Amino acid sequence: MISRRRFLKSTASLLLGSQFLQAFAAGPSLKSFKSDPFKLGVASGSPRPESVVLWTRLAPDPLKGGGLNPEPIKVKWEVARDESFHKIVKKGEATAAPQYAHSVHAEVQGLEPGKEYWYRFFAGDAKSPVGRTKTAPTxxxxxxxxxxxxxxxxxxxxxxxxxxxxxxxxxxxxxxxxxxxxxxxxxxxxxxxxxxxxxxxxxxxxxxxxxxxxxxxxxxxxxxxxxxxxxxxxxxxxxxxxxxxxxxxxxxxxxxxxxxxxxxxxxxxxxxxxxxxxxxxxxxxxxxxxxxxxxxxxxxxxxxxxxxxxxxxxxxxxxxxxxxxxxxxxxxxxxxxxxxxxxxxxxxxxxxxxxxxxxxxxxxxxxxxxxxxxxxxxxxxxxxxxxxxxxxxxxxxxxxxxxxxxxxxxxxxxxxxxxxxxxxxxxxxxxxxxxxxxxxxxxxxxxxxxxxxxxxxxxxxxxxxxxxxxxxxxxxxxxxxxxxxxxxxxxxxxxxxxxxxxxxxxxxx
Ligand SMILES: [Fe+2]
Incomplete structure (x- = not known):
């Protein structure tokens, strides 16, 4: 018999692996956190000519399990060509799922090769630090x-x-x-x-x-x-x-x-x-x-x-x-x-x-x-x-x-x-x-x-x-x-x- 926990886990990975959550980014939009949820910073990785992965993890209390209830949270992200975000080129939403410690892995597509970009996340009224990244060249x-x-x-x-x-x-x-x-x-x-x-x-x-x-x-x-x-x-x-x-x-x-x-x-x-x-x-x-x-x-x-x-x-x-x-x-x-x-x-x-x-x-x-x-x-x-x-x-x-x-x-x-x-x-x-x-x-x-x-x-x-x-x-x-x-x-x-x-x-x- 498949345990409930295992079922939830495999279901979550199926959903996360599909477009489903991107299209119907579910979960409550938390308005405010008891303290900054972006204490672990931001990161980018896996650079390709037209895509890059943006990362963060919501964790107001990082050393004690994160400090959030086990509910999904909607996170918005923005990608810009400039550090002050005047020229935003991509925006999207991702779900920070409790099954993955409220981490976010946003695979941003449709970028230009060999270019610098800046990115940031929003969750409720909290705003992440700004990260810089670069796509792979043509x-x-x-x-x-x-x-x-x-x-x-x-x-x-x-x-x-x-x-x-x-x-x-x-x-x-x-x-x-x-x-x-x-x-x-x-x-x-x-x-x-x-x-x-x-x-x-x-x-x-x-x-x-x-x-x-x-x-x-x-x-x-x-x-x-x-x-x-x-x-x-x-x-x-x-x-x-x-x-x-x-x-x-x-x-x-x-x-x-x-x-x-x-x-x-x-x-x-x-x-x-x-x-x-x-x-x-x-x-x-x-x-x-x-x-x-x-x-x-x-x-x-x-x-x-x-x-x-x-x-x-x-x-x-x-x-x-x-x-x-x-x-x-x-x-x-x-x-x-x-x-x-x-x-x-x-x-x-x-x-x-x-x-x-x-x-x-x-x-x-x-x-x-x-x-x-x-x-x-x-x-x-x-x-x-x-x-x-x-x-x-x-x-x-x-x-x-x-x-x-x-x-x-x-x-x-x-x-x-x-x-x-x-x-x-x-x-x-x-x-x-x-x-x-x-x-x-x-x-x-x-x-x-x-x-x-x-x-x-x-x-x-x-x-x-x-x-x-x-x-x-x-x-x-x-x-x-x-x-x-x-x-x-x-x-x-x-x-x-x-x-x-x-x-x-x-x-x-
Ligand atoms: Fe080592």
């Missing part, structure tokens, strides 16, 4: 394209100073590669505290997102640029793999379902991305004219379980090697996503293909020649298949971007990492973290010592990476803040690299 555009990528923003370990600096950049896009929240408390020298303990339930995940999203610098960066997002493990649970938690907890798929739903509710993703039970497909591609195609991956939801774990555990391990590690049947993306990626690469006519994924892809032998099984080193056959798909094209200029390791790393990607002289088939740049603490220095020293294809690595700074894609080259700046523990830290270029078109591998700029 299909045949050869304009340079500028983006940043970032990851890992442990709230307790540092301020979001990196986001404040990012908001001052001149960008077409921000890509966030995961660990947007952390499900549990860890690390040293906390500058502030989470709103609660480790999160398991939908209500708890919602409050965790609300805690993170209450940060003014993060809100500023969301309000300045469209974002493309994917997730890593901490949006659910450290080192989880598919349906398995690191500590083998029971009913993990229920927890994953809650976590995925909260992710959807807090990200500028289209309504069609709403999760179904414990599943949520988020891998997808974005074109930015002829300059770039972004292939955005999900390496968590479909991966094979981690090899050779510690006894009684399922999460990551440092291992000398075990036969299972090299099993050609192992996959980190899942076979369907692998097939999709091969096709997406093959069909691309872009000057640059950017593979946006979670973690360091290059082989990274640690001290004593050990492999870390949570990363691509736990799935070497899958990595090889991906890099073959990258290199099997006549023209292949591919940048792989990643996060997770809380360190910068710049690497040559090779079909055979054990042969230092073998051909480089793609260029990798791994970002550091926004605020999460770096690994011990000896880990990063081991990257450099044991892996000649890793040309640069640093764990000392938090920040992000800025990339400008041009017709003939890509310029990469590793942007570093002085300290995540000081909210008004300055920013600098830690290092700069150039990738020449037709010559994979980063060179010092």
């Amino acid at each position: 299909k045949d555009s050869h304009n340079p394209f500028r983006f940043t990528f970032a990851s890992c923003q442990m709230y307790e370990q540092g301020y979001y100073t990196a986001h404040r600096h990012m908001a001052q950049e001149d960008l077409d896009l921000v890509v966030f590669l995961g660990d947007y929240i952390y499900e549990h408390s860890w690390g040293h020298n906390h500058v502030r505290k989470h709103e609660g303990h480790e999160v398991y339930t939908l209500d708890q995940y919602r409050n965790r997102y609300a805690c993170y999203k209450s940060d003014a610098d993060l809100q500023l960066c969301h309000a300045r640029f469209p974002w493309i997002v994917t997730w890593d493990d901490h949006e659910v649970d450290n080192d989880y793999a598919n349906d398995l938690a690191e500590d083998l907890e029971a009913n993990f798929l229920l927890r994953r379902a809650a976590a995925y739903q909260a992710f959807y509710e807090h990200m500028p993703l289209p309504p069609s991305f709403a999760p179904h039970n414990a599943d949520m497909k988020i891998y997808q591609a974005f074109d930015f004219g002829r300059m770039a195609r972004f292939h955005v991956l999900d390496d968590r939801q479909y991966r094979d379980h981690e090899v050779c774990p510690k006894p009684g555990r399922a999460g990551s391990n440092y291992i000398n090697d075990c036969a299972e590690r090299k099993d050609p049947k192992r996959t980190i993306l899942g076979w369907e996503q692998e097939k999709w990626l091969s096709k997406s690469l093959k069909d691309s006519h872009a000057t640059w293909d950017v593979i946006a994924q979670q973690t360091l892809m290059a082989q990274s032998k640690r001290n004593g020649g050990k492999f870390w099984t949570d990363g691509w080193d736990g799935y070497p056959a899958a990595r090889r298949r991906l890099l073959e798909a990258v290199s099997n094209r006549p023209v292949a200029d591919t940048l792989v971007i990643g996060g997770d390791i809380h360190s910068y790393a710049v690497a040559d990607l090779k079909l055979d990492f054990d042969k230092p002289n073998s051909k480089t088939v793609a260029t990798e740049v791994c970002g550091t973290s926004i605020s999460s603490e770096g690994p011990p220095p000896e880990d990063v020293n081991a990257f450099l010592k044991n892996n000649p294809h890793i040309k640069f690595a640093s764990r000392d700074y938090r920040g992000y990476v800025r990339v400008t894609l041009n017709k003939n080259k890509a310029d990469v700046s590793l942007r570093a803040i002085e300290s995540e523990k000081i909210s008004d830290s300055k920013i600098k270029d830690l290092a700069k690299f150039t990738v020449q078109k037709g010559r994979p591998g980063a060179e010092n700029a």
